[in-house]
Amino acid sequence: MLEGRAGVEATSLMLQLPLLRLQAKRGQGQPVLVLPGFMTDDSSTIVLRTFLSSIGYKTRGWGLGLNNGRMMDLLPPVYEIIKQLKADTRQKVILVGWSRGGIISREIARDHPQDIERVITIGSPVMGGIEVSSIGDWVRKETGLTPVMMKTLLRQRQSTPIKVPIRSIYSRLDGVVAWQACLDHESPDVEHFEIHGTHIGMGTNAEVFRLLSKLLRG
Numbered sequence: 001m002l003e004g005r006a007g008v009e010a011t012s013l014m015l016q017l018p019l020l021r022l023q024a025k026r027g028q029g030q031p032v033l034v035l036p037g038f039m040t041d042d043s044s045t046i047v048l049r050t051f052l053s054s055i056g057y058k059t060r061g062w063g064l065g066l067n068n069g070r071m072m073d074l075l076p077p078v079y080e081i082i083k084q085l086k087a088d089t090r091q092k093v094i095l096v097g098w099s100r101g102g103i104i105s106r107e108i109a110r111d112h113p114q115d116i117e118r119v120i121t122i123g124s125p126v127m128g129g130i131e132v133s134s135i136g137d138w139v140r141k142e143t144g145l146t147p148v149m150m151k152t153l154l155r156q157r158q159s160t161p162i163k164v165p166i167r168s169i170y171s172r173l174d175g176v177v178a179w180q181a182c183l184d185h186e187s188p189d190v191e192h193f194e195i196h197g198t199h200i201g202m203g204t205n206a207e208v209f210r211l212l213s214k215l216l217r218g
Contacts, residue, residue, distance in 0.1 A: 009201035010047075016206045017051070024213035027056035030117070031085040032094045032216065034059060035078070035101030036067050037123075045098065048203050048212075052096075055213060058089060067100055071107065072153075078108055082115055092117035094216060098203055099123050099177065102168075110162045118165040120215050123174055123202050125181035158186060166190040167215045169208055174199045 032052055034045045042049075042061030052059040064077055082093045094117045097105035102124025109116040168190060170182035176199035184190045193215070195207035202208050 007201075009197050009206070010204035013047070013204045013206045013209065017209075020206065020209050020213070021051070021054055023210075024055040025217050027052075027216060029056065029058050029089065029091075030094060030216070031089045031091055032057045032059045032096055033062065033078075033082060033085060035062050035095065035097040035104055037099030037101055039066055039068055040098075041066050044203055048096075048098075048209070051209055052212065052216070057094075057216065058085075060085070062101075067104075071100070071104060074104055075107055075111070078104060079112060079115075082108065082112070086115050094118055094120070096120045096212070096216075097122065097124060099125075099199065102126070106162055106166065107157060109164045109166075110157065110160055113163045116164045118167065118215075119162070120167045120169065120212065121182070122169045122208060123171065123177055123182065123199050124168065125177045126168070126184050127181050162187045164189070168192045169195055169202070169211060169215075171195050171197050171199070171202070173197060176200065 034049050036042060036044045042063065045061055049059045049061060062078060062081060064074070085093050092115060095105035095109065097103065097119070099122070102121030103126060105119045105121065106126060109119045166184060166187050166189065168182055168184060170179050170192065171194065172179045173196055183192055193211055195205060195211065197205040197207060
């Protein structure tokens with residue numbers, strides 16, 4: 001029921017976009033890779049990416065179609081994109097990930113901190129596995145992983161800390177992901193930022209856009 005307000009968030013954003021662009025801290029061509037959420041593709045992040053491009057960032061989507069299947073299978077192709085972005089710009093890449101896109105972003109940064117400037121997650125359940133999401137059964141079906149298998153994988157991955165800065169955006173009104181699961185109490189450089197909004201509306205939420213313009217710079 002909470003997620004039904006996503007349309008209102010999108011309408012509010014459209015009204016505020018001109019002012020948000022004027023007020024935003026501008027980038028200087030830093031490369032930003034935006035990763036979509038579970039079972040969505042780059043079409044879900046087009047408004048967000050257009051905004052980031054308009055305020056001075058070299059922004060691109062992941063270009064891999066739907067974000068589905070096993071997460072570990074997605075890490076190598078995403079890393080190839082990051083390597084190309086870094087080579088093209090001669091700068092480390094900023095990763096912005098919505099929901100599952102944020103989880104993938106964190107895992108890339110865990111494995112390749114030398115290539116990542118920072119990670120910004122938006123409504124990403126980084127603690128607790130698939131049980132902290134209202135779509136856990138759907139995730140289980142798509143990935144073929146049981147809760148036990150997922151938790152084992154998470155424990156293995158988390159034994160290596162993420163050394164790059166992480167900025168986590170979350171909402172207590174999230175109707176898909178338990179907000180507590182978005183709080184990372186283990187990484188050495190992490191900050192959390194609460195907004196008011198739905199999970200599926202985070203890609204068109206004015207508070208998220210306002211925060212991003214600040215978090216991308218530091």
